[in-house]
Amino acid sequence: MDSPVYLSVMKKMVYTPGPSQLYFTAEEHLKQALRDNIPAISHRSRAFQSLFQEATESIRNLLEIPEDFSIYFTGSATEIWDRLIENCVTHESCHLVNGAFSKRFGEQARALGRETHVWEVPVGTAHPIEQMLMPESCELIALTHNETSTGVSMQMEDFSKIRAAFPDQLIAIDAVSSLPYPQFDWSTLDSTYFSVQKGFGLPAGLGVWVANERCHEKAQERRDAGYSIGSYHNLFSLREKAQKNQTPETPNVLGIYLLTKVAQDMLGKGMDMIRRETNYKAAFLYGCFERWNGFQPFVSEPEHRSKTVIVVETVQPSAEWVQKLSDKGFVVGQGYGSLKDHQLRIANFPTHSKESVELLADTIEALL
C-alpha cells in the first residue's frame, strides 16, 4: 500500500460516530458480492428488482415500519434534508436545534428559500418539550432523535407529546446516528431517515428515507399548487420507481446489497438482543466515565444521554486521549466543532461488541 496515511485506521477498532467500524459481517458480504458480481448488475434488471424488494422488506421488518410508510434510497442523509423541504414545506419549517446537525438542517431549509423557526437550546441539553411554542403556520417539525455532535437524545415520550400538541404538522425525525436502536412509535412521526455508515456499520454513500402517506399528500398538494417539488428524487418519482422495485437513478447497488444482508443478520440476531446489548454497553461506559477522574459525561440529564453516541468531557486535551488510544488500537472521535478540544465521542453501535467495549474501558483505565 503506497499511501501510509491510510494506515491510521488499519487493524484498529474504530469507535468514531460515523463512518465507524464495519458491521462484523459486512466484509464477508462484500466478498460474496464480488463473487456474485453484484456491482455489475443493471439497476433495470430483474436481479436488481429482486434485491430492491429484499432490501425494503428487510428494513421494514427490522425497524417494524408500518405499511403506510414508504422506503426510499438516496445518496446521503444530507440529501434527505433537501428532499424533505422540497417535498413537504412551502413556506415554513420548525427546527428544534441542540447541536451542529439539527442546526444544519435549518440552514439547508433557509438555503432553499424557506422561512425557519428555530428553537435552540444550549448544547448538551435537551429541549423542555412542555415549553414548546410554534406558529401554527409551520408545516414541518424537524426533530433529532440523537444529535451526533453532542450526544443528546430525545425520548420516545417527547415525540408523543409533540404529536399530540401539533397534530397538523408533519413530524420528521433525524435518526441518522441512532437507528436501528430506537423502537419508534410510528404513529408519532411522518418521516424518519438514516445513513448506513453509522448504526448499520456499512460503507458510506447511501441514505434511507422513510416517509408516510401524509408526506406524499403534502407533496401532491404542493405540486397541484404549482410549486416545484424537485425532480428525480421527489416523492412521486421515488414512488413510481419503488412500485417497480427500482430507483429513479442508478443507485449505490452494492450499498443496497450490503444493507440488505446486514439488516438480515440483525434480524437473525434479534433487535431485542441488539437493544439490550446497546443499553448494557452504554450504561457500562457512562458508569466508567462517571467514576473515573478526568472524565465526565457531557449530557448531565441521564435520561437524555445518547445510547449510541457517548460524549464525555475530558480534563486532558482530547487530542492526547485520541492519540493514546490510537496507539493501543482504538480509534475514538474528538468533540464536534467548537467542542473538539475537551470532548471525546465514542460510538456504541451494534458492531461494537460487549467484549471490545470492555477492552476499550480497560485500556482507558490503565492509561489513567
Place this chain on the structure above:
Amino acid sequence: MDSPVYLSVMKKMVYTPGPSQLYFTAEEHLKQALRDNIPAISHRSRAFQSLFQEATESIRNLLEIPEDFSIYFTGSATEIWDRLIENCVTHESCHLVNGAFSKRFGEQARALGRETHVWEVPVGTAHPIEQMLMPESCELIALTHNETSTGVSMQMEDFSKIRAAFPDQLIAIDAVSSLPYPQFDWSTLDSTYFSVQKGFGLPAGLGVWVANERCHEKAQERRDAGYSIGSYHNLFSLREKAQKNQTPETPNVLGIYLLTKVAQDMLGKGMDMIRRETNYKAAFLYGCFERWNGFQPFVSEPEHRSKTVIVVETVQPSAEWVQKLSDKGFVVGQGYGSLKDHQLRIANFPTHSKESVELLADTIEALL
C-alpha cells in the same frame, strides 16, 4: 448464496452499458480497501483529506483537466443534472435531444421550474450542428457526448462549432457513458460530468462533476440576485469543502477510493493506449455487425457511432440474443425503452479487453 436470481451475472463477462463489468483491477483494490479499513475512515479526518486530494489529482491528470475547472463528487450523474440547473440556470436552458437521457435532463430542468428549448432529432441520428438555432436568452446548452440509449456520439468539432456560435452560453457536456475515452478540448465547454459505473468500471453510487469558473460566476450572480442555488451541493458549498479536501456530506468514501486507484491504473497504462484499444474494439465490432446477416449498426452515419456503447439492430428479437449470449457467459444489454425488442447495446469500456471482445464476436458468429 440464498438468492439465486443474482446468479444471472455470476462468472459472466458483463457488457451492459452501465453498470458494467468492474474494471479488471477493481476487485483487488476493494480487497485492499478492506484490509486498510477504508470504509471506517472519517470523512473529516486527515486520511480522507489525503484521499480526496489524491482522487482529484488523479482524475485531473487522467482527463487532462485544466486548473480552472473544479472537480466535485455527487451521488450520481442524475443528481448533477439538478445541480447544473440549480446553480447555472435562472430562466431558460437549451437541450439537444436525441435519446432518452438527453431528454430526461430537459425534463428535470422543467421539473425545477425552468423553461427549456428542446431541439430533438430522430433517435439514431446526430444533430446537424450547422442548423442549430437557439434564443439568445438561453443560459446553458446541454449536450450529450454519448447518448447511452441509442449509441449516437457527438464529435469534438461539434463542440467547437457550438462554442464559436454561442460564446455567451454555458456549455455542459454529458459524458456519462464515454469518459475516460474522449479527449475534450476544454476550451469548448464549461462543465462535464460522468458516473463511475460505466467507463471507469466501478460500483455505482458516485457522480463526478467538473465545472469551470464561469459556472461558479453564474452561480454567484444568481445567488447575488436572490435566487436559491440549492444547499449542501451548490457550487460554493462544494468549493468551500473541496478547498479543504473534503465534501459537504459524508460521501461514498469507498467509491472515491476505488475511483482513485482505477484512475491511477489507467494513468499507468496510458490513455493513448486505452483510446487506441477502444477504437480498435469498436471498429472490430461495428465491422462484424455490418458483415453479419441479421444485424446492422443502429447509427447509420459512421462518424456518429459511439465508440463506447455499440448499438445494433437485430432481425431476431433481441431477447433471444440476450439469452443465447448469457448461456455462453456474456451479458449484453437490450435496446433502451421503445427500442428494446430489436436492438442490442454492448459496452466497449476500458475493462473489456480486446481478447474478450474478440471472444464475444466469435461466440455471436458461431450462433449465427
